[in-house]
Amino acid sequence: MSPLSPAVAAGADRDGPPAVTAAADDHCGGQCSDILPPGQNGNATLAQILLNQAFGTQPAHAEDQLGPYANLATGYPSLTGDTINSFFNDASFGVPADQVASTVRPAGRTDVTIVRDKKTGVPHISGTTRYGTEFGAGYAAAQDRLWLMDLFRHVGRGELTSFAGGAPANQGLEQQFWRSAPYTEAELQAQIDSAAAKAGARGAQALADVEAYLAGVNAYIDASDKARTFPGEYVLTGHKDAITNAGTIEHFEPADLVALASVIGALFGSGGGGEVNNALSLLAAQQKYGVAEGTKVWESFRQRNDPEAVLTVRDGSFPYLTPPADPQGRALPDAGSVTAEPLVYDRTGSATAQPAATALSSARRGMSNALVVSGEHTASGHPVAVFGPQTGYFAPQLLMLQEIQGPGLSARGASFAGLSMYVELGRGQDYAWSATTSGQDIIDTYAVELCQDDVHYLYRGTCVPMEKVERKNAWTPTVADGTAAGSYTMRVWRTEYGPVEYRATVGGKKVAYTSLRSSFLHEADSIIGFQMLNDPDHVKGPEGFRSAVQHINYTFNWFYADAERTAYYNSGDNPVRADGVDADFPVWARPAREWRNWDPAANTAAYTPASAHPQSTGQDYYVSWNNKVARDYSTASWGDGSVHRGNLLDDRVRALVERGGVTRAALVRAMAEAGLTDLRAEDVLPDLLKVIDTAPVADSATQAAVDRLRAWLTAGGRRTVTSAGAKTYAHADAVRIMDAWWPLLVKAEFAPGLGTELYTALTANLPVDESPSAAHGPTGAHAGSAFQYGWWSHVDKDLRAVLGEPVSGPLARAYCGGGDRAACRDVLLTTLKEAAAKTPAQVYPGDDNCAAGDQWCADAVVHRTLGGIKHGPIAWQNRPTYQQVVEFTSRR
Incomplete structure (x- = not known):
């Protein structure tokens, strides 16, 4: 069967007779499973929200994956291959005829069908045209996460409080993310255009996919508005009237997806930063012990390349950001001179200023984890993988499940809500992939020397003004949070070297410390890599997998497994630093210290070649829990030393491999035990x-x-x-x-x-x-x-x-x-x-x-x-939010 053939399960179509076509090629043989709590349904009407708040009742499929997920904590010791799906979902392609809950042709289209299964309500989207398939993906996403998508497009723009009210949590969210990506509307749209333009035919296809996807999102908005089935949060926040239905839910546009992507990238895929913090601790060490001894003490705590660290890639060396013997261009602050750049101004009413991104808060959230064993050490002779991202626990969840089948598309898995034109982490016809955060440094801090006043700086020898970018937010009390009225202005000063984060003096000279990120102005570029991962004609083995993830500019560890092979690749646009620059510390903003071939207008530079990125094929096993990637590969993370949570996985998987005969159940038990x-x-x-x-x-x-x-x-x-x-x-x-x-x-x-x-x-x-x-x-x-x-x-x-x-x-x-x-x-x-x-x-x-x-x-x-529906707590587990258990039994 052609990989372009649609997969549409049997079921009653509300707009016509039952539609039945063949399923796409599925080489899992019933050995693919996944889970994503709390549930697929992240939308709730006003009535459902009020019932939940009054009586704790849940809308259908709002938390039906939470129980199985939670139960693994006590059920894992006796878990077998036959009982895996008591704790996970069957992640096979398609839906058996007797398990079809609904079949919908969105907006009356005849080229796409959305089938939802009875157990989980996951959408299985099948199209006979590419446009129809993506239209269905957008429609299904809005069905399941419209409020969350709307929430986060406003977070990315720094406009959450004006949209959803001034609750302290809302103020904190918009302040946290807008500082790192203070884009203008023109820049948001330009990133879509740029990503499409530089990728040839695939770029043009990505742009067409985005347009079709958004058409589906907007079709659902119109349909739910007419039927009054839109999320009840719109009423609670004053955007819709429960009686008259007055009010508007704004349509989505391409720039909204860039705003969404900037939030996700900042959370999970932007390794680096923290150079000012590093400088402060180095100076403290040198003050106590002297320069030479203090530097040795600091480096021993920093553990940039600890020989006892657990590694994901155990063979070979991949030098990156090796500390120079004679650092050049360091711009360490004078003692006591560092102050965080204010973000919030002109506060009134209930407005608050959340703690700014200070020199004391450089650590970033991680993604986890991955356990992959090659077929040489498994009972079946086929590789086994248990992996997934740890994206936090939210209601509704940031991720959503889907299956998408259409021309050039064949995958099932998880995607971030609002970015689900492709499956981002999941499985194809005969392969699966997943990611963890790798944390290599793609962010540098530059010291720009001030001139004339505090908002002018020296840029390549000329005194130029900083660019002021502002967001003004005001809110009134809402039913949702009851916060009193308030307002404030968020202000970021931008330079060619990135937004200003701190002020200080260096050798008595007034400077602004800026943050330059290689993915700044490039939030949409990774779309091409995800498109490739969903294309069965592109991914036919480790080579296609690697060529796909090489197009992803986020700092991720990527893992791959099919019926015969396993592979790993570390992605990200790693800029090439000037000779002598130590990326762990602020550096003077001067031409000699800039990234190689850096174009400030486009924020492009020379990047380390794909061959220099840590990678591997067929290693006996891989583990990752945000630990050190490879020997000599420096990241921004502190603490990659002799004891790391990655050891909890490595010790257990190594023991399994030494015994041989590894099974899916054994690998799940190892993961679960490490997670407790x-x-x-x-x-x-x-x-x-x-x-x-x-x-x-x-x-x-x-x-x-x-x-x-x-x-x-x-x-x-x-x-x-x-x-x-x-x-x-x-x-x-x-x-x-x-x-x-x-x-x-x-x-x-x-x-x-x-x-x-x-x-x-x-x-x-x-x-x-x-x-x-x-x-x-x-x-x-x-x-x-x-x-x-x-x-x-x-x-x-x-x-x-x-x-x-x-x-x-x-x-x-x-x-x-x-x-x-x-x-x-x-x-x-x-x-x-x-x-x-x-x-x-x-x-x-x-x-x-x-x-x-x-x-x-x-x-x-x-x-x-993040919405109106609440869920009860579950017992602690240190495990991925979305997780796959896969073992392919055959391949194309």
């Missing part, structure tokens, strides 16, 4: 106990705490409940003690030697802890993702040095007890005793979701509400 394990318990607690065990513990209360921790470690160090449905951990006291102990011991171990100023500066680079219950750090409370950011490696290396064990890539100095084992032991026991005495209420102080002392709830995953 406390990284500190598994990989650092043994070091802590070794030090403590060098002498008897005199204090009985402290010994009792040691015994509880040891028993927990023996049981696996997991944060698991006593039984299915329970809300109490099996080793609750040990978990509480570790949560209380870790921040105390890290500070007591390192602060005395580093000094308060340097310790504080380094914790700004890398938070000491990110436990599931942490209400701080990059992800915040109830976010699921945990143990990505922390001082796990630093504690591990320091304690092993104290114990006299070999340490590759050691810290530059000894810290725990000044390097004395007995003194170090005293530090650990003193802090342990203090931690053990803390009550549950002190360790878990409670919040809007949880009572003080409720340990299970403090860890629990909460779907952050």
Whole structure:
């Protein structure tokens, strides 16, 4: 059968007789599964929202994937190949005739059909023309996520509060994202045109796909407005009248997709930044120890290329951003001179200024994770993969599921709402792909020297004005949030070297620190890569996969599996820096320090060639959990050292591969177990106990705490409940003690030697802890993702040095007890005793979701509400939001 043939399942068509055609080629043999909580349906009418708020009732398919997803936490130990789909969906192509819930030809079109299945309500979009297929994709997206799409096109424009009200969360969202992408309307449209123009026939096809997709979105807007079935949030925010139906839901246009893409790119695909923060901690280290020794101390904490780091690509070297021996052009700030550039002005009423992007907030959210095993080590002889992105937990979810079949299109999987003209993460006819965030540095900080006044700067020797870009927002009270009226103006000063983020002096000269990102003005460029991934004529093996993801300018790790082969590729537009530039620090904005071949008008430059990007085909296994990508490949991430959450995957998958006969069920169990394990318990607690065990513990209360921790470690160090449905951990006291102990011991171990100023500066680079219950750090409370950011490696290396064990890539100095084992032991026991005495209420102080002392709830995953429908919390799991389990049984 031709890969261009449509796949349309049987079912009743409300506009005509049943339509039945053959399904597209599906080589999964029933071995492909996926899951995306809480549910496919992210739209709700006003009546459904009011019922949910009053009685907790849920619209159909609003949270039917949440239960199976949550149940894996207790069900994984007994999971088998036959029971995988008790926790996942069947991700085969098409819908069996007896499972068809509805069949719709949107807007009466005869060239596209949307079939939804009974179990999940996922749309299976099949078209006989390319235009019709994309029209159907847009229509289905609006059916499932119209409010969310509308919300985020306003977030990307910095206009959320004017659209959805001035709730503090709304103010924070628009302030967070607009600062990094303060585009004009002309620039939004130009990016669509530019992406299409430079990609030849594929670019022209992408532009046509966008237009068809938006036509489908707008057709649904018109149909739902006429039928009064539009999302109820439009009434709650004052855009529609529930009685008269007065008001308007604005149609979508191509520029809206760029605004959406800028938000997604900023969240998940823009590695780098943080150079000002790095400079502050380096200066603090040099101030304490002197330039030479201070630099050594700083580098040892930075861990740019730690030899003990777990790697995704284990063979070969891929040098990138190697620290120069003699750095050139550094523009380090004078002590005490750095101030964050204000974003918010002219506040009135309920307006607030959220904390600006300061030198103390450089960490970014990660995506995770991937476990891929080659066929050489599986029971079937076919590769097995368990992978997916961790995009956070929201209601409705940022991602949505779909199957799309039409001319040149054949895929099923997840896409970001409003960008679903193609499947972005999923499976094709005989292959599957997924991504994790890689974090390599595509953002640089330039120090532009000011001239004349604070809004003029030297650009290639000429004093030129900065460009002022503003967004003025005002809001009135709404039913949705009840926030009082208010207004403010967001203002960003832009230079040729990017938006201004900080002001400082360097050697007494006034400068503005700017942020230059290689994907700035190029938010739409990746569309070509995703188009290729959906094209079965393009992807016929690892070569086609690599050529597709090479067109994606976001900083991602990409994984691939078909029936015979596996592959990996690291994507992103990695600019080539000038000789001698250290990308970890601010650099002077002068021609000699600019990116090679940089064109500021188009923001294009010379990029590292595809051959220089980390890549691999057929490695025995791959794991990724935002860990170090490859040897000598530097990223912007701190903490890629001896202990990383990637070790939790690597240890388990390596053991499976060594035994051989890996199955889908075994790989799911490995993922699930790693996702319930406390990284500190598994990989650092043994070091802590070794030090403590060098002498008897005199204090009985402290010994009792040691015994509880040891028993927990023996049981696996997991944060698991006593039984299915329970809300109490099996080793609750040990978990509480570790949560209380870790921040105390890290500070007591390192602060005395580093000094308060340097310790504080380094914790700004890398938070000491990110436990599931942490209400701080990059992800915040109830976010699921945990143990990505922390001082796990630093504690591990320091304690092993104290114990006299070999340490590759050691810290530059000894810290725990000044390097004395007995003194170090005293530090650990003193802090342990203090931690053990803390009550549950002190360790878990409670919040809007949880009572003080409720340990299970403090860890629990909460779907952050972006619309009117709310969902209950689920037990903590450190796993992808959307996840696939795949094993292809044949290939074309």
